[in-house]
Amino acid sequence: MGAFLLRFDWFFASRPEFLPFVIAALVVKPAVFMGFGLYGRYWKYASVSDLLVVVVGVTAASLLLGVIVVVAVSGRVINEFSRSVLLIDWLLTVVAVGGLRFTIRLWNDPSITRAAAGAGPIRNVLIAGAGAAGAAVLREIQRNPGLRLNVVGLLDDDPVKRGKRIHGVRVLGGLARVADVITADAIHEVIIAMPTAPGGTIRRVAQTCAAANVISRTLPGMFELLDGRVSVSRLRGVDITDLLRRTEILGPVDAAHYVSGRGVLVTGAGGSIGLELCRQVAHAGPRQLILLGHGENSLFEAEHQLRALPADVPLEVVVADVRDRDRIRQIFERYRPSIVFHAAAHKHVPMMERNPEEAITNNVLGTANVVAAALESGTARLVLISTDKAVEPRSMMGTSKRVAEQIVMQAARRSGRAFTVVRFGNVLGSRGSVVPHFKRQIEAGGPITITHPEVTRFFMTIPEAVHLVLQAGGMAHGGELFVLNMGQPVRITDLARDLIALSGYSPEEIEIVYTGLRPGEKLEERLWDTGAEIEPTTHPDILRVTEHNEDPRVPLERFAEAARRGDRLQLEMLLAQQVSTYVPPRGSAPTTAD
Numbered sequence: 340m341g342a343f344l345l346r347f348d349w350f351f352a353s354r355p356e357f358l359p360f361v362i363a364a365l366v367v368k369p370a371v372f373m374g375f376g377l378y379g380r381y382w383k384y385a386s387v388s389d390l391l392v393v394v395v396g397v398t399a400a401s402l403l404l405g406v407i408v409v410v411a412v413s414g415r416v417i418n419e420f421s422r423s424v425l426l427i428d429w430l431l432t433v434v435a436v437g438g439l440r441f442t443i444r445l446w447n448d449p450s451i452t453r454a455a456a457g458a459g460p461i462r463n464v465l466i467a468g469a470g471a472a473g474a475a476v477l478r479e480i481q482r483n484p485g486l487r488l489n490v491v492g493l494l495d496d497d498p499v500k501r502g503k504r505i506h507g508v509r510v511l512g513g514l515a516r517v518a519d520v521i522t523a524d525a526i527h528e529v530i531i532a533m534p535t536a537p538g539g540t541i542r543r544v545a546q547t548c549a550a551a552n553v554i555s556r557t558l559p560g561m562f563e564l565l566d567g568r569v570s571v572s573r574l575r576g577v578d579i580t581d582l583l584r585r586t587e588i589l590g591p592v593d594a595a596h597y598v599s600g601r602g603v604l605v606t607g608a609g610g611s612i613g614l615e616l617c618r619q620v621a622h623a624g625p626r627q628l629i630l631l632g633h634g635e636n637s638l639f640e641a642e643h644q645l646r647a648l649p650a651d652v653p654l655e656v657v658v659a660d661v662r663d664r665d666r667i668r669q670i671f672e673r674y675r676p677s678i679v680f681h682a683a684a685h686k687h688v689p690m691m692e693r694n695p696e697e698a699i700t701n702n703v704l705g706t707a708n709v710v711a712a713a714l715e716s717g718t719a720r721l722v723l724i725s726t727d728k729a730v731e732p733r734s735m736m737g738t739s740k741r742v743a744e745q746i747v748m749q750a751a752r753r754s755g756r757a758f759t760v761v762r763f764g765n766v767l768g769s770r771g772s773v774v775p776h777f778k779r780q781i782e783a784g785g786p787i788t789i790t791h792p793e794v795t796r797f798f799m800t801i802p803e804a805v806h807l808v809l810q811a812g813g814m815a816h817g818g819e820l821f822v823l824n825m826g827q828p829v830r831i832t833d834l835a836r837d838l839i840a841l842s843g844y845s846p847e848e849i850e851i852v853y854t855g856l857r858p859g860e861k862l863e864e865r866l867w868d869t870g871a872e873i874e875p876t877t878h879p880d881i882l883r884v885t886e887h888n889e890d891p892r893v894p895l896e897r898f899a900e901a902a903r904r905g906d907r908l909q910l911e912m913l914l915a916q917q918v919s920t921y922v923p924p925r926g927s928a929p930t931t932a933d
Contacts, residue, residue, distance in 0.1 A: 341427070343357055346421055346423055363404060367404055368404075371399050372396050372400065375392055377392065377393065389440075393437040394433060394437070397436055398429065401429040404425065462487060462528060463489050463525055463526050464490050464528050465490075465491055465492060465493075465517070465521065465524070465526045466532050467494050468493070468532035469493040469494070469497070469510045470495070472532040472533065472534050473495070474505050491508075491511075491520070492524070493505060493511065494511055495510055495513065495514070496513045501513070514540065517529065517544055518551060527553065528556065529554070530555075530556050546840065555841075595622070595813070596623055596813070598623050598624075598625045598678055599624045600624065600626050602625065602676040602677050602678070603678045604671075604676035604678070604680070605620070605630060605631065607631075607681075607683030607684065607724075608638060608641055608656075608682075610637065610769075610770065611766065611801055613630075613680075614641045616809075619802075627654075627655060627674070628645075629655045631683070632658065633658070633659065633683070661709055663708075667712045668708075671716040677719050678720045678721075679709065679721040680722050680724065681723045683709075685698055685702055685736060686736065689860070691734065692735055692736075692857070692858045695735040695910050695911075696905055699735075699739055699899075700899070702742075703742045703895070703898055706746050707895055718756070721758040722761055722812040723743060723760045723761070724808065725740050725743065727866050729741040729762065730866060731865065732920065733859055733923075733924055734859030739914075741921070742914070742917055744760045745890065745891050745918075748760065748820070754817075759815035759818070759821065760820045761823065762820060762867075763797070763804055763866075764796060764797025764799065764828075764864060764866070765796045766799055766804050767799070767800050773796075773831065778838065781849055786850035786851060786852040787849060787850070787851045789851060789853055790853065790856045791853060791862060794832075796829060796864060797826070797828050797829075797864060798826075799826075804823065807880055808823075811876075814877065814881070820884045821884070822867060822884045823882075824880040824882065832851065835851055836851075866884075868886045871885060871886045889917065889918070893916050897913055898913055911923045
């Protein structure tokens with residue numbers, strides 16, 4: 340009606356084509372709009388994409404009406420029709436349909452409704468990082484007035500962004516201004532929205548916040564973002580995982596491209612490394628992913644996490660103990676995996692010193708069972724996850740892993756298959772590792788217990804370690820020992836002090852107590868034997884290492900028999916015969932004090 344009114348003034352009602360066109364429009368437009376989903380959208384949160392749908396839907400309806408008009412005029416149903424009416428009708432419909440819906444969106448804009456948000460004081464927030472992550476966090480805060488957060492500004496080192504406004508909030512300057520803005524604008528909390536920034540950058544921002552007694556939180560890292568779970572509710576307190584004393588090793592997310600379309604089995608799938616392996620492998624699209632583990636609860640949690648991923652991968656969850664040779668053989672025969680990642684192992688040095696039989700049966704005999712089953716079932720590629728504690732070992736745990744390496748190497752040489760070993764140091768944040776342990780001690784008010792003031796360890800985050808493991812697995816031809824670039828070793832004391840500061844405490848509030856090295860522990864770890872040959876690979880953070888690696892010469896039956904009897908001295912003797920660099924710790928026999 341508006342189109343006829345604008346075209347023919349007040350004489351529009353007398354036009355013979357007016358009523359047929361109105362009837363056609365009342366039939367065509369609702370039908371087309373329903374087809375384009377205009378009646379099924381929640382316009383309170385409308386966006387540019389929703390506006391585009393309105394324009395496309397109205398255009399489609401107008402084109403269909405134009406076809407009807409042409410047919411009607413050609414068939415002499417109506418004598419004439421003004422083409423400008425169609426154009427005016429299109430324009431007015433876009434304004435009416437889009438305007439009505441976006442009025443709902445504007446009425447619910449946070450800038451209008453903020454004053455009516457929930458009770459409680461408003462907290463001033465500063466966002467460090469004005470990239471895509473920072474903009475996403477800002478937008479979600481604005482869309483949730485009930486959070487009672489007021490974003491004062493953003494900081495970013497990109498000079499192009501300084502002084503500009505993002506969603507109405509100004510970029511106040513570079514990251515060096517954190518302390519100034521905290522003081523000037525009475526900031527209560529800083530959100531670090533730089534998921535790909537180097538650890539040193541995040542560390543400086545977090546330490547500045549801690550010095551100013553202001554809470555700092557950070558977004559998840561890159562590999563966590565793959566799960567698509569970024570939101571304000573996913574903000575977490577600054578974790579030592581983000582504060583490596585080196586640049587985090589990041590790379591393309593398709594590191595596991597070679598598993599695409601193949602059956603993949605991961606042992607120890609309920610553990611920290613095993614679960615992350617499954618998560619990153621799932622994104623590569625394997626034909627089937629088999630999770631094998633001994634703990635049903637951890638496997639239950641792992642399965643639920645993996646099924647929540649966007650990647651649609653067929654999962655099989657198998658509860659089994661790698662020490663059960665017949666059961667492992669049956670599993671491999673049933674699924675016939677093309678690729679195996681063997682991450683199942685006992686890893687705690689002091690605990691394995693007290694329970695040497697478990698270290699041998701799980702790490703040595705369990706590895707032998709997995710390797711034998713892989714050979715029998717035709718597995719083409721196997722990757723053993725090893726540890727720096729296997730280098731010139733002093734512990735039951737480390738020596739058992741060294742023997743596991745030997746088993747895999749020998750199988751590669753004899754079979755010609757791509758069986759390989761990837762060795763690295765400690766991973767931050769894994770279950771039972773030092774960071775969660777320190778956190779619990781800090782939450783309890785201290786003290787933090789450390790074995791020795793000069794003890795150092797190599798550290799790497801779980802996602803980057805797994806990323807490099809997958810890269811190394813793709814390089815394997817058979818019998819290689821790959822070692823990951825762990826950077827410089829970190830003093831555990833420095834790690835503890837960092838965590839104390841980032842938790843908002845001063846060194847005087849949380850005491851550090853030194854308890855002395857335990858049996859099997861070393862002051863420092865190394866990544867390869869003395870005299871080993873080191874070669875670069877196509878990846879700058881993966882090295883190929885050649886060591887004097889003895890073939891297994893002690894029959895596995897002797898290890899099994901000594902473990903069955905619980906004969907520690909016999910186990911130490913067998914390990915010393917098998918690993919020439921192994922030196923049992925003095926006083927390694929368990930005591931009540933230990």
